[in-house]
């Protein structure tokens with residue numbers, strides 16, 4: 722089984738939102754991502770629209786439908802009525818429910834499945850009526866009982882929150898137990914028929930050990946690290962183009 726990549730466009734949208742200009746283009750970079758081998762696009766529309774704007778969603782839906790009909794649209798977020806209406810409007814192939822408070826800078830924990838069981842059961846039933854696959858953001862702490870609740874509330878998959886794993890980039894001695902806990906959580910999910918996704922602070926450096934520990938990892942969604950690499954690896958050619966635009970012969 723191959724792990725697929727869904728490119729999260731939130732970081733691109735955040736750069737675009739610095740100015741009242743249409744670049745960098747969320748649609749254009751989404752197109753390049755899909756042309757280059759990504760299997761899907763992820764967005765996380767936050768209530769204040771500080772990254773992805775609600776108006777981006779139909780544009781990405783049309784991009785996929787018109788040019789990449791096999792690609793997957795994954796929408797992440799806390800299931801407010803506003804969020805659920807957005808999902809109804811663009812019928813994503815996958816919705817990833819995340820327990821984010823609007824005041825959070827970014828996602829930093831999974832669901833408390835024991836406390837939110839009834840809420841999640843209701844929301845997932847509504848999403849399933851649309852035929853959407855539902856994934857639940859989950860802490861990768863090896864808690865098999867929590868994972869079992871994710872199954873009983875109707876989820877198809879869990880998405881392992883890999884923030885603490887990504888946070889070990891400068892402390893490799895801390896990686897071992899964190900990776901093993903993620904692996905145990907995945908083992909528990911796979912054993913009861915839940916699919917496993919992962920995301921948050923994943924990079925080219927930390928992906929290989931994760932995929933080796935969880936060979937049945939279905940999908941990773943990556944935004945921040947991927948956008949950082951796109952800037953770094955695209956900088957040289959971009960500077961050359963601007964130098965040429967200045968009239969320099971390089």
Ligand SMILES: CC(=O)[C@@H](O)[C@H](O)COP(=O)(O)O
Nearest residue numbers: 731765772819827828920921
């Ligand atoms: C669910 C998750 O891990 C988050 O990745 C999120 O999608 C990132 O969102 P921001 O880019 O808005 O911080």
Ligand SMILES: NCC(=O)COP(=O)(O)O
Nearest residue numbers: 920921922942943944945
């Ligand atoms: N679900 C995680 C995601 O979409 C991207 O997270 P990040 O790579 O921006 O940290």
